[in-house]
Amino acid sequence: MRHGEFRHPRLVPVYDAECPWSRDDEWFLAVVSETPGVRVLDLGCGTGRLALALADAGHTVTGVDPAHASLDAARAKPGAERVTWIEGTSAVLADGSFDVAVLTSHVAQFLVADDEWARTLADLARALVPGGRLVFDSRDPEDRRWERWNPVDSRRRITLPDGGVVQAWTRVHAVAGGRVDFTHHYLFGDGEELLSSATLRFRTEKELRGSLRSAGFAVERVLGGWGGEPVGRGDGEFLVLARRE
The missing domain is CATH 2.20.25 (N-terminal domain of TfIIb)
Structure with missing residues (x-):
């Protein structure tokens, strides 16, 4: 099955057990919480690990994911009533409805085709308020x-x-x-x-920056690790922070 760990009822609990709260969640939570009480979109929220923590931190959270089985698991967790759960993709997002959008657990890499990635970025730019932040991770191909x-x-x-x-x-x-x-x-x-x-899809830093610029985002910084290391000296990551222009 394609993407079975998100879609198969027997594999979703396995994914949850294999991917507990970790330092990447801590990083995203800290970045979002630099501004208290914001409206947050968690695109590709999966079983809701980060979305629930963001809601617990006082943010207004919407979790969007195309995988029905993952959303069922998210809705069954304690505190799930504090999050708005939507089954779908970025196409369902309302204009100007979020202050911050996050894509975690390398969700950006599942958007393989360049046109699909461009459409998603355009949807995110549309859904964010002017100056709204986009934060995501993608593995460094190097x-x-x-x-x-x-x-x-x-x-x-x-x-x-x-x-x-x-x-x-x-x-x-x-x-x-x-x-x-x-x-x-x-x-x-x-x-x-x-x-x-x-x-x-393993995009280079140049490719990521170019696609963001084309979608109307200004890149604030790109880090290489969860401890704030520069690219090439961290965890083999691109941690991207951008703003809608």
Whole structure:
């Protein structure tokens, strides 16, 4: 299944167990909270980990995601009533309705085609107020993260809340033109194996800056790590902070 960890009812809890609150969430929360009580869009909110924390911090939060199963999981979590959950893409966003928009967990890389990325940025510019902030992460292709996505280096054990254990590993199939095709394998204790395939786009810093400029954003800064390191000296990330002009 394409994007199975977000869409398959049995894999969504696995994703939640594998991706708990971490330093990237702390970074996004801190950046948004530089201004108290803002209207925040979490585009590609998934199961709501960050959206719920933003609401708990006093922000007015809307979580948008195309994956029904992920939103079901988000709506079932404590405090979910404080977030507005919308199933869809950036196309559903109302004009001028947000002060800040975030795309976390490398959601930007799932927008593979250049026209899809451009449409999304245009929608975000439309949905943000003038001067509104856009904050997102994308992996630096110079870090070549996909080279660690192999059945040996990527093998892991994921413990579920009920005590069950899932064996997981990743296999890359193709790398070309900034696109990486791969499949996550999940083997459950009862012997069922589920697959989740995807393609990610690894854009260069120059490509990201150019696409943002074309969409009407001014880039404030690009960091390379969750501790504020410069590009090339952090965690192999592009942490992008921009404003709608």
